[in-house]
Amino acid sequence: MCGRFTLTVSEEEWVNFFYVQSVNLRFEPRYNIAPGQQIAAIIADDEGRRRAGPLRWGLVPSWAVDEKIGYKMINARAETIHEKRSFxxxxxxxxxxxxxxxxxxxxxxxxxxxxxxIMLKSRPLFAMAGIYDTWTSPDGKVLHTCSIITTAPNEFMAEIHDRMPVILPREAESAWLDRDLQSIPELLSLLKSYPAEDMQAYPVHPQVGNVANDTPACIEEYKVPDNDAGGDGEQLTLF
Structure with missing residues (x-):
């Protein structure tokens, strides 16, 4: 699954990197983004212009009876996304x-x-494939929500977890946003595991497990205590 991520750069950096032409959200760098929170997302309009705005992480389908379903739908599996009514x-x-x-x-x-x-070696930013929907409550409240798509892990991620987010190659980003592309086989072909050789990871402090912690300290490299030696600790080297 994908349950936490970061976007620590300035708004200008990610807006320019993803060729966004219109921004409609208040952005601050984030160090521990969690489900249920508002996150930055990018869509394309009918003319192909890229627009950025806020979506709540945890998809609530337009037909849902209760918005609480969103807490169970933070991720959509690439293998079955086309089979599920919600997705x-x-x-x-x-x-x-x-x-x-x-x-x-x-x-x-x-x-x-x-x-x-976990980060990429070749570039500072990347786009995870997402889907979104709009739900209106009986009292008229409108929610715009999303899910992040996950897939089977590559060789690198398999040592860490049995799922990973779909990270789109740069050349696939425009296709994913293209509203004219509605062929399910073509869309599914974009939902692949990212190349293992371009990924890297480092340990961080267990404080990231608490969603209340959203500070630069969350992304600092962490020296894991060496319990066997009883010493001051040593740098964990995983990959």
């Missing part, structure tokens, strides 16, 4: 890019789970 129409008609510069995952170790921040 099929958004896959065809409501796709978005979720900008990020890293995501967190917890690796099992003999001493428990160690959180890692």
């Amino acid at each position: 099929r129409e958004p896959l065809v008609r409501k796709r978005c890019l979720i900008p990020a510069d890293g995501f967190y995952e917890w690796k099992k170790t003999p001493d428990g789970k160690q959180p890692l921040r």
Whole structure:
């Protein structure tokens, strides 16, 4: 799954990187983005212009009875996304890019789970494939929500977790946003595991497990205590 990520750069940096032409959100760098929160997302309008705005992480389908369903739908599996009622129409008609510069995952170790921040080697920013929908409550409240698509792990991520977010190659970003592209086989062909050789990770402090912690300290490299030696600790080297 993908349950936490970061976007720590300035608004100008990610807006320019993803060729966004219109921004409609108040942005601040984020160090521990969690489900249920408002996140930055990018869509394309009918003319192909890219627009950025806020979506709540956790998809609430337009037909849902209760918005609480969103807490169970933070991710959509690439393998079955076209089969699920909640995801099929958004896959065809409501796709978005979720900008990020890293995501967190917890690796099992003999001493428990160690959180890692995972990034790309070749570029500072990347787009996760997302879908979105709009839900209106009986009292007229409108919610715009999204899910991040996940897929099977590549060789790098398999050592950490059994799922990973779909990170789109640069050349696939425009296709994912293209409203004229509605062929399910073509869309599914974009939902691949990102190349393992371009990924890297480093340990971070367990404080990222608490959603209340959203500070630069969350992304600092963490020296895991060396319990066997009883010393001051040593740098964990994983990859």
